[in-house]
Amino acid sequence: MSYAKPMLEAYPREFNVDADVLARCIDACYDCAQTCTACADACLGEESVGELARCIALDLDCADLCTATGAVLSRQVTAGEPWLWALIEACAEACASCAAECERHAGMHEHCRVCAEVCRTCEKRCREVQLLAAA
Amino acid sequence: MSYAKPMLEAYPREFNVDADVLARCIDACYDCAQTCTACADACLGEESVGELARCIALDLDCADLCTATGAVLSRQVTAGEPWLWALIEACAEACASCAAECERHAGMHEHCRVCAEVCRTCEKRCREVQLLAAA
């Protein structure tokens, strides 16, 4: 169980976002930050690390983006800030880019297979938050 | 479901730590980073924010410690580094300190009640990793 949802429900002010959609996106960002950090490290443990340099760098970028996005989305005091949408867009696209690279190695490296899956989920959760705004 | 455990199982080199204990601690660090970030923000949304300044600052410290510890523990290439134990000790104690402060407000603020619980769990998971090393 995650705590993003109960923390949103405990927020003391009024709150006009779908808490389920937001909580799922926050959870996906933290999952993705952890998985990308672990995937970069597992790539560094492979014999073929020379072929995985771009994969490692994308893992690190994606982890940084997801850490920042997960934290920012956890704050409701600033939920109306217009730059949030550029951040969510950057996060979704960094996840897509990292997923595409990991998918190339998914047949050989189980850590890339899992990481690609988690990145695709995070991309999708970011898109669902974007749809809320468009609604 | 979290991905820390499958990522540890996919690690390409030999690995002489109890993966269950380590994965639970990594998960607890990321959960605690998110919950403390949300609790700081919920405190900022309270009327009585003036009385919660210390709680907010401890939440922020604890979130920073847990983010760093969760990332560092996700890396197995450097798993034997001796300074890891000082980091885990700092993280466990920061969680204990944040929990103690949140517990003082738990009766009035549900976000502090949840946050204290998550901090206590993270403290315990760090202690379990310390016990592994002592064994």
Next chain:
Amino acid sequence: MSYAKPMLEAYPREFNVDADVLARCIDACYDCAQTCTACADACLGEESVGELARCIALDLDCADLCTATGAVLSRQVTAGEPWLWALIEACAEACASCAAECERHAGMHEHCRVCAEVCRTCEKRCREVQLLAAA
């Protein structure tokens, strides 16, 4: 002296960005992350913390954005990623928003005056990197 410039000059591959403009933006991101973190804490130390809740939350968001942007811009392996521009846009706008809020309190709180100045510099440095891409 900062180390962003000598580190860019030591980068082992070809490198087709203006290193001065990029290094200044990286430096500004790390400066802004530190200053916003300190401003949030100084606000928590004020008697009037209740009036500064939004300022604190923007400081924290801006620190998270600048930390991520500074780290991502420090990586040249992924320098061609298209989502970088959304991240830089989000960072510039978060800096502008935090600066505008801090400027409201600059007459009363020296930490807000300094923080607004550092945020405005970081916003400008991000815009200079955007201009490179447009050139």
Next chain:
Amino acid sequence: MSYAKPMLEAYPREFNVDADVLARCIDACYDCAQTCTACADACLGEESVGELARCIALDLDCADLCTATGAVLSRQVTAGEPWLWALIEACAEACASCAAECERHAGMHEHCRVCAEVCRTCEKRCREVQLLAAA
């Protein structure tokens, strides 16, 4: 010029630490976080990346520790927390470990030479803060 010192001087409450020593340590932490992030990336750009896996992983750990330590030391509301010393000890030792590894490659890779120097400075600045406490 850095802003850690003017921000400490603008802190609204009484403050019984040597602001010069503390500001220098905060600056060193942020410098080291940036330099280690850039060194990891430059290592990923080397032909011999396979021999630099441990160097990259230590760079990433050191960057995470320095980011957390720089942020935590920027907060004065929680300056008396006892776990701070374990964190500073972990940070100093992670810097020493990263420096030792980078020094092994300093003759071949300029980015490792610069990074080792910045890590040694950060280690020293952390030790100076520890001496303050012992005084």
